[in-house]
Amino acid sequence: MIFYDENNLEIIEKDLRYLQLLAHQYPTISSASTEIINLQAILNLPKGTEHFISDVHGENESFTHMLKNASGVIKRKIDDVFGNSLREEQKASLATLVYYPEQKLEIIKQKEKNLEDWYKITLYQLIELCKNVCSKYTRSKVRKALPDDFEYIIEELLHEQDDRVDKQAYYNGIIKTIIDIDRSAEFIVAIASVIQRLVVDRLHIIGDIYDRGPGADIIMDALMKHHSVDIQWGNHDILWMGAAAGCEACICNALRIALRYANLRTIEDGYGINLLPLATFAIEFYGDDPCEKFMPRTLDKNINENEMLLLAKMHKAISILQFKVEGDIIKRHPECQMDDRLLLDKIDIEKGEINLYGKTYKLNDISFPTVDWNDPYKLTERENDLLEKLTRSFINSEKLQRHIKFLYSKGSIYLVCNSNVLFHGCIPLNEDGSFKEVKIGSIKYSGKALLDRIDRVARDSYFFKDDIQCKKYGMDMMWYLWCGPYSPVFGKERMTTFERYFIDDKSTHYEKKDYYYKYVDDVEVCKNVLLEFNLNPETDHVINGHIPVKTKEGESPIKANGRLLVIDGGFCKAYQPETGIAGYTLIYNSYGLLLTSHEPFAAIKNAIKEDKDILSSTIILEHVTRRKRVEDTDIGKELREQIADLEKLLIAYRKGLIKEGSKDRII
Template identity: 45%
Template sequence: MTTKELPAKYLRLLAEKYPTLASVAERIICLESQLALPKGSEHFLSDLHGEYESFYHILNNSSGVIAEKVEYVFGEFMTESEKAEFCTLIYYPREKIEELHKKGLDTPEWYRETIAHLLEVAKLMTYKYPARKVKGFIQKDYADVLTELLYSRPEQDSAQARYVASTMAMIVQIDCGALFVEAFSNLIKRLACATIHIVGDFFDRGARPDAIIDNLIAYHDIDIQWGNHDVLWMGAGLGSRVAIAAVIRNSLRYNNTDVLERGYGISLRALTTFARRAYPDESPVKACEKAVNMIMLKLEGALIDRNPDFQMQSRHLLETIDYNSCYCRMNGRRYELESAYFPTIDPKDPYRLTEEENAIIDDLVTYFTESARLQQHLDFLYKKGSLYKTCNGNLLFHGCVPLEKDGSFAAVTMEGRTYHGRAYFDYCEQRTRRAYLQRREEDLDFLWFLWCGRLSPCSGREVKTFERSLLTDESTWKEPSDPYFKLIDRPEICSAILAEFGLKETGHIINGHVPVKVKKGESPIKAGGKAIVVDGGFAKAYHKKTGIAGYTLISNSRGLRLLAHSKVADVKAALAGNQDIESVSETIEIQSRRQTVGDTDEGRIMREEINDLHALLRAYQNGILT
């Protein structure tokens, strides 16, 4: 880019940020040098489903990366038990020091030795980052001391060795060893992972999705691709009556009402009182589930009526019930019901809510929309989230790209216009954001559709809530899915999808949503590595189905590898016995050369800035600007 290609107005605006020739030159040098550094590590996880303790441990040990670095530095100098204890200290420094203090093991000598070991690991992990960025990663109160230690070279000079030894001694002498151990541990965890991508579904099944989000709100670099359970909660937080009913029904079904009551301060008292009267022979939880399930099915019926675009008329099922007997009719067949007891339904008008049901759902809308913590989390999901993301040649989304059986992109008509492929994703995201800004009923309805619609890119399957909750015949529970889930095994389909989103054939599709049944021989790696499904079943409810406890996909300067977590220790297990994550690593792709920042999307943006800065530099040098 030449100076003439940049408008004078833009040059003047750029000059406000860089007012001198020296400031421009310094910025160009800094950016150019960063392009040559190794690419930072990206971690991809999906379908966390509220499993806070497992996720918290994986976050702290950076999916096993920290243990690998400790092995690299101290493999020959520490025993296995010493390395395990040292890793636990990095993961949970405050808790581990408290444990050692009770045993009288946190001596001055231990602090000096431990800080020296932490310094060695931290030094190794700083090589991917420029010095000024590393200083920004350090807790402000300790930045000067830690920076001095990180860039010291005691092995090369005796004066440097004395300087480091003196610094260490003073830290311990003034009784600040614990503070610096924690500061170093936090720095190491920060250096271990440059970016986390959460490919959908914080919510459902597990008890504490709210705690997971609390941990990630302050995370240094994170993006989110909304999952179907996320958009359901987003709809509930925005006041959708049907989404609220579905959220409560799911929470009761999986016995995880903690997230409602403790997490977000949402009271179920009115629902519980009503349910006990309506279903006196059931346990309180089961009675509540039945009561809110009926409310949900009624609200769904009205929603489907007012949204023919969703093509979900087949889910109009309450009118198929013979309320005088114990069966319903679907597709010309008779199916037995679990119960013929429907105290809240008027057979002549099955989708009408009773006055008390209306009052209950209105009360719950108030709780959801006035929960300050839920609204904070909702803002976070919108700020950091999107329906899909293209990043460093990879395409990230939660569910599927709706396809026809022949592999062509399915045409979906919404609001009078027809969309397919990327255009459909863009439309869905725009409408999801419109729901947040305007909160109109039709857009809140759309969030419910994204949760369970067959044509939804977040779902891609026909969710059988009616059948699973009311029918005894389990053959009716099977949920027909979009052809995408079978066709993704074909390389040419993956290539077509990547091209649709403007990516090269060398890229990868990374998504979650469908748990990989490893124990049945399924592989998360599809189409020879073109597509990778990172749903390994974090939720304990899935462990028997998948045979593992989750996946982490890691992309670093050397390539792609997938970690299958066979066992994830929780905090108590880690502290009690220095137990760690047990993972099996599988290399998916090795780069022919080490990837640098210059090979990334960030590098492309930096090059654009460098070109602009060169134009400004020439303007200064030629006297066009002073």
């Protein structure tokens, strides 16, 4: 706590105008003193738990379950509270009840013979668990998390004193009354919600909510309901943000990826985007084309052969359209240095070959019915019409626009929070490990300044409505961020989409990573990154997603002696054969950092019916000898500043510079 010298009033007088405003909120010495005591008490509470998740990629069932079980935190709380007093199957059942109270109660009601006894036992268990979860928070914060219907009752039960016999009868009476008036189920749902809310103080999503999996919109709905969340944009999020702004190249890429994985649920059901114009176009121009290289990758066995063939035709149609509109952007922006991605004009259609980087490769497909080889990037009238319809669908999707606005309001390219810097991809580096200078417009940026500038450009692309030229530049840059050579969210030299479709020689498919990935295990380079964000290079961390950790090949997510952590372990089912697991998550609580690896998750219905949680393995990355408190966090810094201001206000009162209870207006 800071105590100002009352004989030195220079600081007080300098801030007098602000202190007069503060006096309206704390009009007396007593009220200001009380708030100082309250804030000082909060500083001494244990630090809240932070939960880090990355690269969800539309896997809504796995994500929903991970959110509900807080990567095993609730299970650990149950172990802490009940130890060996409950069997493992009883603990598993209690955990499922906390995760999915409504659904689990339906099963319990059908199979439990003495429901009243079960309610009594379970209510006491949930209250004990809730007491443990709430112990690190002030009563005020807990009160704000309580549902209106049961606020008073839950608060009374949470603060029961076991040594007060007279009070115990009072609490037992509350439990009995809840059961007698048939409100037990509603009470269980309410207290489970409180446990879920308070077990994690803040949720960090380190990019890539969208693409591949079926339910990105469901995930976004869940995030919008979360009490405390921030998002660091990934390249797939950037793609959808660009598409929602009306960037045609981003729209084509988003549709191509959806068709590649036969995942149209988010597009059609989630956002109501009309794909009939694309289907009609594809049948017209690719009706006789087998489109073999464009057959979707899917695990969905419910899609029949005819549906697969239609998806393949739509997939090829949007891909060719994508190459054309991307070509226009590349030509408009020579500063992006992406001429190597202009490939349609390198094709010799007569020979069925393409000249690529000085070598000639045979094409596996020479059907390009909409390409004019005299002007290969020119859109046909039908393509222009199709693009206009698709763009209108994206721009006019009310739900998509609502979700993207949320991404902007809660998101950013990076975040510095509680001794960690979070970003999805990388900081572009030179071969020697120094920060790469990247030209945006006419100015070069590097390191933190580059990420700051990109953040502003991303916002311009969406929010600039009046300045058409600025908005157009912003949309072009959103596409560049998706696949450009020095984009920090992409992190590769080029995206070899064309080569993967049309050239069988896999050497052309290689996508060289940014030098950042060469140095992820280099302690000194990682320390330089931490210093760039004004963090302590000896104790703080870089937390990344984006590049899946190949656990089955022995790769570790812990890099540079723990200075850098990569928590993309394959949430997306398409990545799991490559990674060997189903994702990493990170927990940062008052005791330190816990890294958890997860096995594939079957389905929520299995979790509810059979009490099957995600199988997870947790390792302790760091364990502190002194438990971290609120005073050690960013919020603690803010609270100390508030205390300092209140101390100055006290001096102003005592010196008569401000009168207690004064309502004088400040002109």
